[in-house]
Amino acid sequence: xxxxxxxxxxxxxxxxxxxxxxxxxxxxxxxxxxxxxxxxxxxxxxxxxxxxxxxxxxxxxxxxxxxxxxxxxxxxxxxxxxxxxxxxxxxxxxxxxxxxxxxxxxxxxxxxxxx
Amino acid sequence: xxxxxxxxxxxxxxxxxxxxxxxxxxxxxxxxxxxxxxxxxxxxxxxxxxxxxxxxxxxxxxxxxxxxxxxxxxxxxxxxxxxxxxxxxxxxxxxxxxxxxxxxxxxxxxxxx
Numbered sequence: 457x458x459x460x461x462x463x464x465x466x467x468x469x470x471x472x473x474x475x476x477x478x479x480x481x482x483x484x485x486x487x488x489x490x491x492x493x494x495x496x497x498x499x500x501x502x503x504x505x506x507x508x509x510x511x512x513x514x515x516x517x518x519x520x521x522x523x524x525x526x527x528x529x530x531x532x533x534x535x536x537x538x539x540x541x542x543x544x545x546x547x548x549x550x551x552x553x554x555x556x557x558x559x560x561x562x563x564x565x566x567x568x569x570x571x
Numbered sequence: 572x573x574x575x576x577x578x579x580x581x582x583x584x585x586x587x588x589x590x591x592x593x594x595x596x597x598x599x600x601x602x603x604x605x606x607x608x609x610x611x612x613x614x615x616x617x618x619x620x621x622x623x624x625x626x627x628x629x630x631x632x633x634x635x636x637x638x639x640x641x642x643x644x645x646x647x648x649x650x651x652x653x654x655x656x657x658x659x660x661x662x663x664x665x666x667x668x669x670x671x672x673x674x675x676x677x678x679x680x681x682x683x684x
Contacts, residue, residue: 460614498661498674499615512670546614556665556672557603557622562614 460563479547577675594662605663
């Protein structure tokens with residue numbers, strides 16, 4: 457299995473809702489990543505988990521809360537989001553320790569719309 | 572600090588003609604360089620990666636890139652464009668010493684029939 461899967465594909469939520477994005481990989485990778493991508497822009501790194509521990513947090517607002525329950529699974533919990541948080545959220549994984557020189561394998565993304 | 576510049580925001584070619592997507596970088600150390608492709612509403616897929624081995628790197632789908640240290644460039648080429656190559660292409664530079672990674676702004680490739 458060489459895939460990174462993300463659910464849901466699309467999510468619409470209000471500013472008072474709480475929702476979660478899920479990412480899964482079964483390649484035995486030990487690092488997982490969350491990115492945010494606005495339209496016509498490159499992805500922006502949000503968080504990196506290495507061996508299930510948060511290793512990089514790129515000053516992301518606390519309304520985004522990552523969780524890595526095990527080495528195959530990565531969640532992003534969302535609460536009190538703003539309309540400007542609407543974007544494509546990409547998950548990625550890499551084989552080793554989360555060094556940013558590693559090759560990353562990306563999922564298809566979750567398209568989030570905040571009303 | 573490192574940076575990457577994709578010199579063209581949009582490139583348009585005819586099917587069957589060569590593709591050239593340009594990328595310049597700056598890095599204090601020996602960089603790792605990547606090209607990723609993103610088709611509409613999809614995630615990113617790795618095309619190729621340079622890590623200080625051979626300077627000419629061959630990737631998937633007939634793409635290749637040449638690392639030129641003297642010019643600080645890592646341009647992506649393909650001899651003959653196919654309609655399925657139409658996508659957004661990102662050049663990425665990363666640095667082991669700083670554990671930093673930078674994406675270029677992206678180049679949108681259009682392929683005309």
